[in-house]
């Protein structure tokens with residue numbers, strides 16, 4: 169995977185390839201951090217850079233000569249929103265949303281340190297010897313005349329060789345550079361059209377590859393219904409344009425999770441009108457809010473809403489559509505998980521849909537330059553100009569605090585509804601203000617770095633523990649697990665799950681036994697108790713069988729996905745055993761199994777050391 173872009177120093181533009189399309193020079197390499205998904209900085213990003221500069225150095229972007237120059241930003245891993253800033257062929261700074269002070273900050277790199285030094289905005293220390301790569305500067309540890317903040321480390325010749333940060337007592341080295349002369353980036357005023365001119369060959373090649381791939385997929389799966397998943401984001405807009413260029417006439421599919429920002433919904437209709445395309449809408453309606461009281465806030469490691477607000481409506485829609493070939497705007501640079509996905513495949517939870525991703529190999533820079541090339545950049549969702557890096561559900565636990573701030577700025581009433589819920593939920597479970605302000609509900613198991621940084625003494629969400637009955641679970645003897653079960657426990661649903669997993673099941677007068685290899689589960693309805701005895705990993709299957717009736721919310725997803733129509737629900741679940749093929753799909757999609765099993769199995773593993 170390429171971890172760099174190039175930069176033409178003569179023309180002052182970023183390059184997707186080595187050679188500049190304007191002057192023919194070979195560009196210099198700029199090594200990027202993380203997944204390396206660079207893009208042009210828009211107005212919102214410039215505002216964040218400006219805020220970072222003001223909060224860190226009390227100076228605005230125009231005072232350091234950065235307004236109007238081409239800036240490339242690249243998202244980097246950090247506790248919250250953070251990106252590196254590339255100007256003139258050099259990474260000049262990291263801009264990040266500081267979770268401690270809840271403000272944007274800017275950490276300058278070598279050349280930018282020099283600019284700030286020259287303007288008297290950055291203090292410095294002269295060092296006689298090469299600094300260690302990281303750590304405290306020992307002989308200056310008691311240096312007391314410094315304010316808190318960044319300071320440049322310079323050598324005898326005044327060359328910047330490092331960046332440090334002072335707190336009340338110590339000076340910590342953050343970064344060091346070699347002693348060679350500071351290279352000054354060559355900054356020129358350039359427009360997006362100039363950048364496109366320098367990259368037009370690579371953009372055309374990417375466009376041609378994507379069109380050929382699209383045509384090939386259409387021919388390969390010619391009998392399928394053609395759809396295009398349009399989310400209101402730039403990637404699906406580029407994919408749509410490629411599909412139209414390739415001669416396709418797809419139906420747009422839009423899944424309204426009920427958590428979309430109004431700009432996104434508007435964009436979907438605007439783009440459909442522009443190309444006179446039909447839209448099929450899947451809608452989750454208000455289901456997020458109805459399930460919220462049952463499940464609590466969604467989290468990065470507890471994404472119940474994806475199944476209920478995305479999978480259920482999409483599944484219902486595709487059941488109407490039938491076998492479909494769906495073009496999607498997925499790109500492998502978006503996330504680590506996506507970097508492992510192929511360009512074509514079958515979604516195992518939507519089995520009648522074959523997806524293909526024509527722009528899987530594109531970076532964001534490819535996408536924006538392509539949209540400019542085909543004059544569709546004005547049709548992109550306006551939220552990108554406001555500083556959003558990605559578009560999706562406005563309260564998604566994958567968002568950073570900085571993104572939530574933008575949602576609040578643009579749509580106060582939507583945000584207010586969510587925060588009213590979070591405030592009530594936090595006060596019910598005695599979470600403090602630090603927890604609420606940093607939106608730590610975004611994790612069930614808070615990453616240790618964040619939990620330690622904010623002295624969170626309960627890094628696991630207790631509302632989940634209450635729900636899964638952890639407090640009622642105890643180790644009986646050997647490898648036995650005893651759990652409480654509710655009065656309304658549905659033995660017939662347990663029977664169904666046993667049949668699907670090939671587990672023996674017998675029941676009589678409120679007593680039931682299920683056996684799988686050397687493991688057993690005993691259910692006693694009178695006592696409201698279930699006991700699992702296991703000598704091996706069989707308890708995992710048995711636990712899923714037990715969890716399904718306990719946590720079932722009657723969402724209906726298992727009924728929707730069953731290819732044999734073996735399941736139905738009136739007062740209780742009905743199961744037609746003779747048509748069931750034991751494909752297991754109903755078990756795989758069940759949100760209650762996923763959610764209940766993930767947490768309960770962890771608790772059992774640690775409690776019983778299985």
Ligand code: SF4
Nearest residue numbers: 471473474561564565
């Ligand atoms: S909020 Fe996030 S996790 Fe939930 S449905 Fe939306 S994208 Fe998925």
Ligand code: SF4
Nearest residue numbers: 720721723724726758
């Ligand atoms: S068993 Fe699972 S998928 Fe089926 S209705 Fe219950 S919660 Fe939904």
Ligand code: SF4
Nearest residue numbers: 730748749751752754
């Ligand atoms: S056919 Fe598959 S989805 Fe339907 S009930 Fe049987 S195992 Fe579940």
Ligand SMILES: [Zn+2]
Nearest residue numbers: 176179188191
């Ligand atoms: Zn050039």
